[in-house]
Amino acid sequence: MNVLYSLLLVLALVVIPLIGAGALGWHTLFGVIIPVFAVLVFVAGFIYRVMDWGRSAVPFRIPTTGGQQQTLSWIKPSKLDNPTTTAGTVGRMALEILLFRSLFRNTRTQLTQGPKLSYGSSKWLWLGAIAFHYSFFIILARHMRFFTEPVPLPFEWLDKLDGILQIGVPTLYMTEFVILAALAYLFLRRVVVPQLRYISLPADYFPLFLILAIVISGVLMRYFIRTDIMDIKTLTMGLATLNFTVPENIGVIFYIHVFLVAALLVYFPMSKLMHSGGVFLSPTRNLANNNRMKRHINPWNHPVKTHPYEEWEDEYREQLKEAGLPVEKE
């Protein structure tokens, strides 16, 4: 059911521009107003969410330590998995954010007769996640050529690199295959693995379908339902320079693609996709394990009721004396 809801929701998101920009011809609404609105919502929403997290206190320094601590000079500490310095912590975060270090540790538990438990290496999720995120990133960067004139060299290079196989006209991008395969894998494991199916919410399927729909509409536009790319660039440059223009002959497929992207941008800040911002703020990763070296301050460290020694001695004075233990007051 969760799968079906999400799929229907994404199909509805396809139908809206199909009618609005296609049948009704509201090109300015779908080409300018909605995209600009979506970008504003995304930027404001993203900033709001991160600042909202930032408003909450970090009372304790609680890194999950993944290696040897720094102690005696002759014991080699694990500088990245158990950092004590800022540099080490930045390194740990970089590994986490750029290479998905923790996911790379993944194992698969198997229980067999005996009983015997074994923990096999399991890197598929890591591979799928890396493939998805990096191809998404490259595709995003490639699209910058629609918003820049002249196109800066790095974007040109990325475009060339992505099409390096030189197959077909226009040249096929590798990332399109990679992201489709990765999305298919990420979806299939959710429906095939029983535990994952059990924990998956519509909020897990919906973004997968939405991004899939964005990729498919993009692929259709590039290879099958062609529409004039110069007209598109005129429109997108208009968006980038706030000098809005809506050329007449842009196909409805473009408006579908843009509307889906707009939906993703609006959905992003209120969804689990905010993990992209949250990963930077995770207190088990972004703090050094140097508590015994440097005191961490808790902004709300209020006083608590304790049982001071004096009271305790009052309660046990006779027994203390009898046992020959020293007391403060006779």
Place this chain on the structure above:
Amino acid sequence: MSKLPAADTLAASIEYTPPRTPWMEVPAEFRPGVYSYPANPKNLKILDFPNPRQWAPEDDDWKLPENWQEIIYEGFQERLHKYRSLKVFMDVCVRCGACADKCHYFIGSGDPKNMPVLRAELLRSVYRRDFTMVGKILKSLSGSRELTVDVIKEWFMYFYQCSECRRCSLFCPYGIDTAEITMMGRELLNLLGLNINWIMEPVANCFKVGNHLGIPPHTFKDIVEFMCEDIEDITGIKIDPPMNKKGAEILFVTPSGDYFADPGTYTFMGYLMLFHELGLDYTMSAYASEGGNFGLFTSAEAMKRLNAKIYAEAKRLGVKWILGGECGHMWRVINQYMDTMNGPADFMDVPRNPLTGTVFSNARSTKMVHITEFTADLIKNKILNLDPGRNDHLKVTYHDSCNPARAMGLLEEPRYVIQNVCNNFYEMPEQTIREQTFCCGSGSGLNNEEFMEMRLRGGMPRANAVKHVHEKYGVNMLSCICAIDRAALPPLMQYWVPGVDVTGVHELVANALVMRGEKERETDLRGEPLPGKEG
């Protein structure tokens, strides 16, 4: 325990495929063996905790305060503001499932709500409805739900089926730490007076008397004297450990489990023998007679209240630094909370080993050193006269306790010590040790008798790894640096791997330690004949 099936039957009955019914529609089922008994009201009264009363999880009516929903809502709100960890962890989970099979309770029970992701969803589902816009608009489509009494019952079940071991957080791509989620869940439950006696009694005892077991000062002294008699019988050396001594250089603090029951007592004897041999200027305290801190399993406030004693006593006695014994969660508190909560400890010096001159600059702020750091330094500097042959009847493996491993990174020090006092040391498989270590199944205050079925289930991954080295190398001794381990691992071994005993590291040290003026030892600390002295 008698009701439990044989080990292999139990293992064969574990089913990892979840049921067809969605988890929100499966109510928590309280049957003997999977939950802990509620706190005795007298313990809550000692601590001024809310809603002290008699109640039972199997009852329909849990006698919650009338405005319980409001209490939870406000408590949640407050904690979202006080803990960024909670707020971020509520928001960023993508349910990738990497954590699912990392939890020992899931591995041993197959209950899907023991998958860390679902344990957190128990809170998240309520969070979404009350604290997010999407949840308010989309209702159940966003995975949110009403806060009902059944939800509270589910929280009680599963936040007391988590040992806060942090293994899942190691594998989480965002570092979501279920220990943190469970701690928040338990804090919220505590607001309604929902807590377990195995935690609240130690907290009340520790607050009032000085240690979890409620051992009063004169009895503490008697116990120590009794152990000294045993030491004299075995070594011929008379020890008189100082207690509440002002002006000592070092305050020694260890969990009360170490002086209460076997095999922890042998470890305690090991400390005393080591300190005597070194001529260390130290003292114990009958007031701060507890290193462990079951407050950690209750609330940040309870933890702070209990922990305050250690610095207060160090100040009163005028010591220069503090040495801490072998304990797991105690060291999570010392490493990650103590200085922040009850510091600064600016009235003490940076710890310095008086025998080697080594300055423990890693503890320069907290001023507290772990005993295996201390002993490793002694061994490295060849201060100790050791005869590892005395441990030759043992084939030893080492269980990393969760907290020293994943909330500290104390991995090499105990291994270095063990390998210098034992000739036969074998590691368990790498996915079950060091930072990937498995919980004993009884951590975070769950080492009570009535919870035995879940303890044995949760301990299965640890026991299975021991079984591997038991069968492969003949390992017969499981060493550890945690008092809860020393209490919890023996029944676990008995059930899954008969023939393996449990020891603290300093018991092994004391057996190998050749003390000046000692008589020829016939037995180890347990009274078992030493190798070559049999029959």
